[in-house]
Amino acid sequence: MEFWITETNHTVHSNSSNLAIGFTSSAISVILFGSNFVPVKKFDTGDGMFFQWILCASIWIVALVANLILRCPKFWPLAMVGGCVWATGNITVVPIVKTVGLGLGLLLWASTNLLTGWASSRFGMFGIDPEVVHRPYLNYAGAGLSAISAVIFLFVKTDVISVTSEPDTTPILRDKQINSEEDMPSDESWLDKLSPLQGRIIGSVMAIFAGVLYGSCFIPVLYIKDHSKRNDSMYAGASQFDLDYVFAHYSGIFVTSTVYFLIYCAVMKNRPKVYPKAILPGFISGCLWAIANCCWFLANTYLSAVVSFPIITAFSLKIDHL
Numbered sequence: 001m002e003f004w005i006t007e008t009n010h011t012v013h014s015n016s017s018n019l020a021i022g023f024t025s026s027a028i029s030v031i032l033f034g035s036n037f038v039p040v041k042k043f044d045t046g047d048g049m050f051f052q053w054i055l056c057a058s059i060w061i062v063a064l065v066a067n068l069i070l071r072c073p074k075f076w077p078l079a080m081v082g083g084c085v086w087a088t089g090n091i092t093v094v095p096i097v098k099t100v101g102l103g104l105g106l107l108l109w110a111s112t113n114l115l116t117g118w119a120s121s122r123f124g125m126f127g128i129d130p131e132v133v134h135r136p137y138l139n140y141a142g143a144g145l146s147a148i149s150a151v152i153f154l155f156v157k158t159d160v161i162s163v164t165s166e167p168d169t170t171p172i173l174r175d176k177q178i179n180s181e182e183d184m185p186s187d188e189s190w191l192d193k194l195s196p197l198q199g200r201i202i203g204s205v206m207a208i209f210a211g212v213l214y215g216s217c218f219i220p221v222l223y224i225k226d227h228s229k230r231n232d233s234m235y236a237g238a239s240q241f242d243l244d245y246v247f248a249h250y251s252g253i254f255v256t257s258t259v260y261f262l263i264y265c266a267v268m269k270n271r272p273k274v275y276p277k278a279i280l281p282g283f284i285s286g287c288l289w290a291i292a293n294c295c296w297f298l299a300n301t302y303l304s305a306v307v308s309f310p311i312i313t314a315f316s317l318k319i320d321h322l
Helices: 002-035 049-069 078-090 093-123 136-153 196-216 219-227 242-267 276-303 305-320
Strands: none
Touching (some): 002 276, 002 305, 049 093, 049 242, 049 276, 078 093, 078 219, 078 242, 093 196, 219 242, 242 276
8 A cells, every 4th residue: 555655656746747847848949939030030031041051050050969968869860851841841931931921921830830740649640659638628629729710810911012111010031121232132032023912822822831841840750759669660669758869850950951952052053142141140040949849859758749739839829929
């Protein structure tokens, strides 16, 4: 009897600690995700290809530091696929912001991200095991409310064409007056040639596409963790601690973004549009994102992905609109 009481108390204490770590990690992740674009708010990043490469380079540096702190856990190449998926979605961010604005763009990709990540972990997709929650009706309600908010905001009109002289009302990534003439490429990007209607349609489609990719980026790690429990799997014995996969995941991000940037340079005939003043802000933005995503990995460990996805994506959206 005494043994049972001791074990019960230990379990309760362990669960309480896990919840505390999980919710603390989620809170940090929310704050950083909601503010990681602030450093680049007043700097033009052009078509976004150079910016995304700088962003991903800083993400990989944070991953390298984290990997050394964790004493270099085993590198699983499959975890890189999640990074490749995320980087593919990331190249659409600047075009989305320039066509539909940060508010609507973030809402669309965050809501789609939430629903994709929640559904894949809740019902078990792409070979991962479905996760069970104690109060499924609350979990369903949270996901449903997010979907409803996305539908409502689809009808919100945004104006990303006009540029005012007031710094507080300048749309993100649009104020070209910040950069001097010598820093600016002479030719306009393909985004500047779109009509408002074309920009809104293309931007909305890209935001939804990016959200699906963002919501799928954790699937390879969850797949490895689930199959580590099976003796007949090549992933048998793999770590159950999500942070052990950060370096592989972020390496996939950096490799993919580098490939895309090299392709872009080739298409531009070795004359890529480089914005020097966006380098340092982009690097800081990448560091903030990398730390936020590390905290998300922790939240997945201690809360499970089916719980962390609604919390982090929904509240990050609210923080960003403050």
